[in-house]
Amino acid sequence: MTSPNDDRFDWTAAEADLSADAEVVDLAARRRKPTDSVKSFTVDLDDEADDQEADTPPPVDPPHVPAPSAFASVLAGKTATRRPIVPAWLRSRVDLVTAGRWAFSHYTHVSLYHLTRSPKYTLRLAWRAPFGVARVLGATVRWVSDAEGIPVRLAAVRREDAELYLKLSRQRDARVRWRGIVVTAVLLLGVPTVAVLMALAGSWQRWAILAGAVALLGLAGTPKDKPLLDVAAVTPRARKLSADVVTRAFLAAGLCKVDDPITFPMPIMRDGPGWRAVVDLPYTTTADKAIKRRTELAAGLDLDEVQVWPERVRGTSGSARRLSLWVADEDPYAKPSGLWPLIDRGSVDIFAPFPFGQDQRGRPIPLLLMFTSLLVGAIPRMGKTFAARLPVLAAALDPIVELHVYDGKGGQDWRAFERIAHRAGYGVRDEIVEALVEDLRALVVDMNRRYDTISTLPPDLCPESKVTREIAEKRSLKLWPVLVAIDEFQRYSGHPVHGDEIVSLLTELCKVGPSVGIMILLATQKPDGKAVPTDLRDNIGTRFALKTMTWQSSEAVLGAGSYPAGYDSSRFQRAHKGVGILLGADDSGAVEEAVTVRTNFAKTAHVETVVARALALRQKAGTLTGHAIGQAPEQTTSAGDILLDDILTVVSATEPKVWSETVVARLAELRPDVYGGWEPAQLAAALKPHRIPVGRQVWGTDPTTGKGANRKGIHRDDITNAVTERNRRRKAG
Numbered sequence: 001m002t003s004p005n006d007d008r009f010d011w012t013a014a015e016a017d018l019s020a021d022a023e024v025v026d027l028a029a030r031r032r033k034p035t036d037s038v039k040s041f042t043v044d045l046d047d048e049a050d051d052q053e054a055d056t057p058p059p060v061d062p063p064h065v066p067a068p069s070a071f072a073s074v075l076a077g078k079t080a081t082r083r084p085i086v087p088a089w090l091r092s093r094v095d096l097v098t099a100g101r102w103a104f105s106h107y108t109h110v111s112l113y114h115l116t117r118s119p120k121y122t123l124r125l126a127w128r129a130p131f132g133v134a135r136v137l138g139a140t141v142r143w144v145s146d147a148e149g150i151p152v153r154l155a156a157v158r159r160e161d162a163e164l165y166l167k168l169s170r171q172r173d174a175r176v177r178w179r180g181i182v183v184t185a186v187l188l189l190g191v192p193t194v195a196v197l198m199a200l201a202g203s204w205q206r207w208a209i210l211a212g213a214v215a216l217l218g219l220a221g222t223p224k225d226k227p228l229l230d231v232a233a234v235t236p237r238a239r240k241l242s243a244d245v246v247t248r249a250f251l252a253a254g255l256c257k258v259d260d261p262i263t264f265p266m267p268i269m270r271d272g273p274g275w276r277a278v279v280d281l282p283y284t285t286t287a288d289k290a291i292k293r294r295t296e297l298a299a300g301l302d303l304d305e306v307q308v309w310p311e312r313v314r315g316t317s318g319s320a321r322r323l324s325l326w327v328a329d330e331d332p333y334a335k336p337s338g339l340w341p342l343i344d345r346g347s348v349d350i351f352a353p354f355p356f357g358q359d360q361r362g363r364p365i366p367l368l369l370m371f372t373s374l375l376v377g378a379i380p381r382m383g384k385t386f387a388a389r390l391p392v393l394a395a396a397l398d399p400i401v402e403l404h405v406y407d408g409k410g411g412q413d414w415r416a417f418e419r420i421a422h423r424a425g426y427g428v429r430d431e432i433v434e435a436l437v438e439d440l441r442a443l444v445v446d447m448n449r450r451y452d453t454i455s456t457l458p459p460d461l462c463p464e465s466k467v468t469r470e471i472a473e474k475r476s477l478k479l480w481p482v483l484v485a486i487d488e489f490q491r492y493s494g495h496p497v498h499g500d501e502i503v504s505l506l507t508e509l510c511k512v513g514p515s516v517g518i519m520i521l522l523a524t525q526k527p528d529g530k531a532v533p534t535d536l537r538d539n540i541g542t543r544f545a546l547k548t549m550t551w552q553s554s555e556a557v558l559g560a561g562s563y564p565a566g567y568d569s570s571r572f573q574r575a576h577k578g579v580g581i582l583l584g585a586d587d588s589g590a591v592e593e594a595v596t597v598r599t600n601f602a603k604t605a606h607v608e609t610v611v612a613r614a615l616a617l618r619q620k621a622g623t624l625t626g627h628a629i630g631q632a633p634e635q636t637t638s639a640g641d642i643l644l645d646d647i648l649t650v651v652s653a654t655e656p657k658v659w660s661e662t663v664v665a666r667l668a669e670l671r672p673d674v675y676g677g678w679e680p681a682q683l684a685a686a687l688k689p690h691r692i693p694v695g696r697q698v699w700g701t702d703p704t705t706g707k708g709a710n711r712k713g714i715h716r717d718d719i720t721n722a723v724t725e726r727n728r729r730r731k732a733g
């Protein structure tokens with residue numbers, strides 16, 4: 001895969017300029033007079049020193065360096081940064097491919113456009129041919145009669161200059177004579193020649209000559225303001241950057257002043273489908289400030305902001321005030337995005353980045369999911385599901401990754417994964433939600449086991465105390481990567497009974513799971529604090545916000561502080577499907593600055609293709625498990641069973657009968673996330689499947705009043721019997 005860094009800018013020139021800048025600063029400092037503040041650095045050592053310091057403050061500038069000789073300057077010139085012989089765009093495969101693709105599609109379009117209009121053009125030529133004849137005849141007559149000389153001869157007549165007039169007339173007579181001879185000769189020779197040729201020619205040749213003559217005469221008869229061909233492509237409004245245009249934009253955006261302007265450390269140049277200007281802001285202005293003023297910069301450039309991309313230049317060639325401004329020729333997201341490159345061939349190493357989309361300049365943007373989690377949020381129909389499926393498709397193409405796929409909507413979008421997923425669930429029917437809860441509970445238990453296993457591994461095998469590919473491939477260790485993908489997450493997190501537990505289990509998994517290979521992917525069309533509580537969101541390392549309605553929803557996905565930092569997904573247009581702000585995914589997996597990405601395209605038919613390939617890979621590797629091979633989840637504790645065990649925990653053997661209200665109060669204390677808010681009626685409903693009677697009247701004492709009373713309650717023996725029965729059933733298989 002092409003690394004996104006392949007065609008990054010060559011900043012060597014910038015470095016050279018930086019050092020030049022540094023010299024300028026030093027020289028300026030050297031010229032400055034010592035100030036009072038400089039004097040205040042002096043220390044009273046003794047009187048003598050004191051006196052000295054009063055006269056000569058300690059030097060703060062470096063010692064004087066003599067100006068270089070002319071010869072040294074010549075040598076220095078030899079070390080100057082050389083501009084590349086082959087332009088950057090020709091050396092970049094991506095730029096070349098972009099240009100090649102554009103040329104191919106453009107000329108194909110233009111050719112087809114004109115081809116379909118060829119009958120219209122033929123009729124147009126035929127209609128214009130008689131006008132062409134008239135024009136040719138008129139031009140010939142004017143030429144033979146020396147019409148161009150008429151104004152001069154008339155001027156001679158007006159000035160009554162007989163001598164000049166006679167001279168001009170003689171010249172005209174001579175011209176008319178020889179031009180008349182030429183025309184007569186052409187007619188005498190040409191007409192019979194054409195007639196003979198026509199007589200000798202075959203019928204198609206005659207037609208060809210006729211067509212050629214009509215075409216030529218038609219072209220001759222074409223008025224200047226009505227060209228023969230229609231316009232096949234309207235060139236979009238592109239802004240060619242120049243120093244003046246850029247300076248005006250920065251002035252308009254209030255990022256510099258006329259007497260303190262921006263400077264250009266390198267020439268403005270063509271970069272991909274747009275222009276790039278690198279500017280140094282005044283010393284008092286940061287590049288981050290300029291990024292936040294993107295809209296104002298766009299206004300200053302008189303462009304839509306979707307074409308304007310300010311970026312900070314980092315590293316040794318950068319500076320906190322150095323900004324790279326890329327201006328696209330046209331809306332970079334108005335075109336359809338390319339297909340996901342792994343649809344028909346290729347596999348994935350989940351420990352490495354995989355293709356996800358392209359940035360505004362068409363450079364590939366990879367995504368690394370290993371050791372992180374991903375949150376995708378958007379309003380409906382903006383490409384959330386399409387975006388969320390890409391990482392799952394990538395994981396599917398690595399046969400060691402165990403997939404757990406849930407879709408709260410239950411449509412067709414995720415059905416294909418059933419064939420390879422270890423666990424899969426569609427919709428929000430009770431049994432599906434319960435299965436999800438059980439799956440997550442089991443994963444939390446497994447996560448702890450994974451940590452135990454890792455802690456026993458020798459340091460040479462596990463140097464960083466986290467899963468590596470080498471470890472993950474050892475099936476006996478059971479440390480293979482696990483991806484839990486949940487689309488329409490708001491339908492599960494908002495579940496009245498299990499929602500809170502689902503959120504708390506996922507928070508735990510996002511918090512602690514990544515190091516041991518557990519990845520979580522959540523997608524929601526309701527990105528707010530209710531659907532994805534802050535505690536859960538804050539533990540998700542990578543976030544992708546497609547179009548949202550408000551900047552608050554954008555922040556709900558990208559995290560607090562993203563809006564003031566200049567990232568707002570509500571600014572995308574409805575036409576920008578699959579375009580979003582990706583935060584926290586550079587190729588090392590570290591949380592980095594946000595990039596705007598247009599995801600690669602993979603519709604449901606493509607998903608089927610990839611899943612078929614993933615199935616073959618998994619069959620070959622022998623890694624198909626669970627749902628994919630019809631294996632039900634291992635018989636672990638079910639929700640109801642936990643309840644039975646929990647009741648035995650909170651009701652001791654010395655209490656044979658307890659009021660239901662006492663039991664729910666104690667359960668809520670034991671597991672507030674599961675039983676918080678339970679009423680006796682809910683307890684009754686939960687115990688119903690175990691055939692435990694809860695309508696019995698039980699004698700007890702109210703702890704607040706100290707009075708005894710008969711109220712609805714349970715018998716501990718009923719619970720013990722149900723547990724014995726359950727254990728017997730389990731043993732019997």
Ligand SMILES: Nc1ncnc2c1ncn2[C@@H]1O[C@H](COP(=O)(O)OP(=O)(O)OP(=O)(O)O)[C@@H](O)[C@H]1O
Nearest residue numbers: 337380381382383384385386525577578599600601
């Ligand atoms: N990268 C893309 N490029 C072009 N079109 C895209 C892209 N991604 C998605 N789309 C288009 O956007 C439409 C909506 O996509 P998708 O089903 O993923 O939306 P959604 O946000 O999941 O909607 P919902 O919430 O209703 O399920 C799709 O029909 C698809 O054609």
